[in-house]
Amino acid sequence: MTLTQTQTPAILVEGLMKRYGTGGTAVDALKGVDMAVNPGEVVGLIGPSGSGKSTLLKALGAVIEPTGGKITLDGNPVYDHGWKIKDLRALRRDRIGFVFQAPYLIPFLNATDNVALIPMLAGMPDAGARQRALGLLQVLDVGHRAAAQVSELSGGEQQRVSIARALANHPPIILADEPTAPLDSQRALAVMRILNGLAKQYQTAIIVVTHDEKIIPTFKRIYHIRDGKTYEEAGEGRDIG
Amino acid sequence: MINLAGRDIRHHGGRYIFTGLGLGLLIGVTLTMAGVYRGLVDDGKALIDNSGADLWVVQQGTLGPYAEPSALHDDVYRSLRALPGVGETGNVTYQTMQVRHANKDVRVMVAGVEPDAPGAPLYLVSGRPIIRNHYEAVADVKTGFKQGDKIKLRHYEYTVVGITRRMVSSGGDPMLFIPVQDAQEEQFVRDADAIVSDRQRLAQNPRLNPPGVPGVLAAVQENQVSSRSVNAVLVKVAKGYDPKNLAGTVKRWKRLGAYTKDEMTDILVVKMIAVSARQIFMFLVILTVVSAAIIAFIIYTMTIGKIREIAVLKLVGTRNLTLASMIMQEALGLGLIGFMSGKVVATIWAPYFPKYVLLVPQDALSAFAVAMLVSALASLLGIRTALKVDPAEAIGG
Numbered sequence: 001m002t003l004t005q006t007q008t009p010a011i012l013v014e015g016l017m018k019r020y021g022t023g024g025t026a027v028d029a030l031k032g033v034d035m036a037v038n039p040g041e042v043v044g045l046i047g048p049s050g051s052g053k054s055t056l057l058k059a060l061g062a063v064i065e066p067t068g069g070k071i072t073l074d075g076n077p078v079y080d081h082g083w084k085i086k087d088l089r090a091l092r093r094d095r096i097g098f099v100f101q102a103p104y105l106i107p108f109l110n111a112t113d114n115v116a117l118i119p120m121l122a123g124m125p126d127a128g129a130r131q132r133a134l135g136l137l138q139v140l141d142v143g144h145r146a147a148a149q150v151s152e153l154s155g156g157e158q159q160r161v162s163i164a165r166a167l168a169n170h171p172p173i174i175l176a177d178e179p180t181a182p183l184d185s186q187r188a189l190a191v192m193r194i195l196n197g198l199a200k201q202y203q204t205a206i207i208v209v210t211h212d213e214k215i216i217p218t219f220k221r222i223y224h225i226r227d228g229k230t231y232e233e234a235g236e237g238r239d240i241g
Numbered sequence: 242m243i244n245l246a247g248r249d250i251r252h253h254g255g256r257y258i259f260t261g262l263g264l265g266l267l268i269g270v271t272l273t274m275a276g277v278y279r280g281l282v283d284d285g286k287a288l289i290d291n292s293g294a295d296l297w298v299v300q301q302g303t304l305g306p307y308a309e310p311s312a313l314h315d316d317v318y319r320s321l322r323a324l325p326g327v328g329e330t331g332n333v334t335y336q337t338m339q340v341r342h343a344n345k346d347v348r349v350m351v352a353g354v355e356p357d358a359p360g361a362p363l364y365l366v367s368g369r370p371i372i373r374n375h376y377e378a379v380a381d382v383k384t385g386f387k388q389g390d391k392i393k394l395r396h397y398e399y400t401v402v403g404i405t406r407r408m409v410s411s412g413g414d415p416m417l418f419i420p421v422q423d424a425q426e427e428q429f430v431r432d433a434d435a436i437v438s439d440r441q442r443l444a445q446n447p448r449l450n451p452p453g454v455p456g457v458l459a460a461v462q463e464n465q466v467s468s469r470s471v472n473a474v475l476v477k478v479a480k481g482y483d484p485k486n487l488a489g490t491v492k493r494w495k496r497l498g499a500y501t502k503d504e505m506t507d508i509l510v511v512k513m514i515a516v517s518a519r520q521i522f523m524f525l526v527i528l529t530v531v532s533a534a535i536i537a538f539i540i541y542t543m544t545i546g547k548i549r550e551i552a553v554l555k556l557v558g559t560r561n562l563t564l565a566s567m568i569m570q571e572a573l574g575l576g577l578i579g580f581m582s583g584k585v586v587a588t589i590w591a592p593y594f595p596k597y598v599l600l601v602p603q604d605a606l607s608a609f610a611v612a613m614l615v616s617a618l619a620s621l622l623g624i625r626t627a628l629k630v631d632p633a634e635a636i637g638g
């Protein structure tokens with residue numbers, strides 16, 4: 001499937017560059033990356049170690065500054081040879097959800113509050129935020145563990161809570177960094193099923209960085225990244241229910 | 242909004258509370274040190290207030306009788322009484338002695354006072370004041386002496402007839418009041434062997450024992466053994482007269498030293514305990530620094546322990562201010578627990594100190610302010626660490 005021209009991509013990356021350091025020790029991690037992801041689409045980002053996957057994710061997440069090129073989110077320029085948005089913190093909070101390799105939940109908050117904290121940070125009243133959190137936990141099938149402390153949750157439950165957290169502000173974009181690495185193949189596929197379902201339900205654009213052979217066949221579209229450049233290819237798009 | 246600090250503290254539970262309690266012991270020590278200082282000041286003030294005098298007449302050029310040795314003839318009071326404005330007068334002597342009682346050595350300050358004159362203790366806890374001119378004593382409760390006890394000093398034995406309180410020397414020794422005539426002998430009269438030996442020396446001196454003039458030696462010898470000195474005369478100023486003016490008159494006309502109550506307080510409270518005060522102040526400074534170091538260390542460790550969570554919080558859009566206030570609240574919480582437990586332990590252990598420890602609310606208030614300030618400052622290290630955390634760290638390499 002290629003980009004439908006009529007639709008505004010949720011994520012549009014053009015000629016993105018990232019150079020770490022300067023002079024003789026400088027590393028060119030991204031050498032002109034092009035990429036477009038539509039709302040409701042889940043794409044895979046795969047490549048060998050050191051190819052620039054995490055660098056691209058960090059640039060999209062506005063936690064490192066690119067050194068060239070353009071990032072456009074929902075038609076709004078975010079980076080164009082310099083940041084176009086003053087409050088990157090608010091951008092991350094309101095428009096991007098993050099899922100990590102490990103859940104990285106806040107250990108002193110229970111499952112609900114780990115999720116509810118995110119809308120609260122955006123100014124939502126506590127009751128509303130908790131209600132939304134409960135709803136998301138139910139969607140992710142961990143509603144029954146809503147009151148549990150992080151230490152009382154299983155690894156898979158923690159990962160689902162962390163996905164609920166990524167969704168908490170209804171972001172149009174989710175960036176997932178090796179979300180299935182520590183999981184067995186059944187659980188890994190379950191996570192992919194959840195992500196696909198969410199993409200469909202909320203029209204979220206999702207980029208999944210992965211090495212994981214178990215989930216690669218689930219993508220309809222894949223970006224290969226090699227030596228700082230992306231190559232688009234069609235995936236198997238295997239149906240996982 | 243969730244109170245992150247409160248949740249984190251609850252999550253750390255015991256470790257946090259115990260650290261706060263440990264800090265409390267330190268703050269308790271700090272409060273006690275301040276109390277020791279207040280006690281010193283209060284002892285000095287009590288000594289002056291409870292003497293019932295307005296004016297201290299002492300040897301010219303001395304800061305006596307508490308700060309420096311001072312000696313006056315015991316008939317000076319007669320000429321003082323002739324001055325307008327002098328109400329009552331009282332001869333007093335002060336001498337620190339070791340007294341053996343009930344198989345224990347007790348250091349006391351023996352005060353020779355005239356019954357019912359300035360210098361005698363104003364308030365008794367029990368018993369009665371000294372009414373006879375000999376062999377009766379009133380003891381401060383801290384001497385441990387009881388009413389009816391017989392106390393042997395150098396020459397005579399005294400019966401304790403009354404107990405007073407808050408009468409201690411500037412050195413912290415409790416006071417034992419005895420009649421001034423007895424005290425003069427205890428203080429100035431030497432023992433028989435010394436007198437005999439002195440008499441022999443005098444007899445051998447041709448200038449004091451000139452041949453053919455027999456009266457001279459006898460007169461000199463009598464002069465040597467008599468006890469005609471006191472350390473000070475305490476004066477109660479008559480109504481309508483200004484102690485300051487009277488002090489001026491005494492100094493000018495009588496060639497004596499004279500101090501008003503305020504001046505005496507200055508000598509006893511400010512000058513005499515100045516070094517002790519600085520000593521205590523040093524302790525306070527060190528204790529404050531140590532407390533700050535502990536808070537800083539604990540808060541820093543707690544922060545280091547959640548670097549990953551902080552990176553995630555930053556990544557998902559938490560304000561730096563929110564993170565800083567979380568860490569500062571945790572530090573202030575430690576300071577608060579520390580202060581409260583410190584106040585409690587200081588109150589519990591203060592009465593067991595041998596010297597007077599006076600805990601005043603004002604000191605507790607300052608300690609509270611300092612504890613909060615120090616906690617806030619100590620949290621800066623942790624806050625700096627948290628603010629330096631890169632949100633990119635939340636996304637793996």
Ligand SMILES: Nc1ncnc2c1ncn2[C@@H]1O[C@H](COP(=O)(O)OP(=O)(O)OP(=O)(O)O)[C@@H](O)[C@H]1O
Pocket residue numbers: 020021027028029047048049050051052053054055056637638
């Ligand atoms: N902070 C940095 N400073 C300097 N060089 C960096 C930095 N981060 C990454 N690099 C380099 O940039 C290149 C791309 O790194 P990146 O982390 O994006 O790779 P990756 O595709 O995520 O690899 P992996 O699959 O091992 O996680 C690598 O050569 C890496 O050494």
Ligand SMILES: [Mg+2]
Pocket residue numbers: 053054055637638
């Ligand atoms: Mg990586």
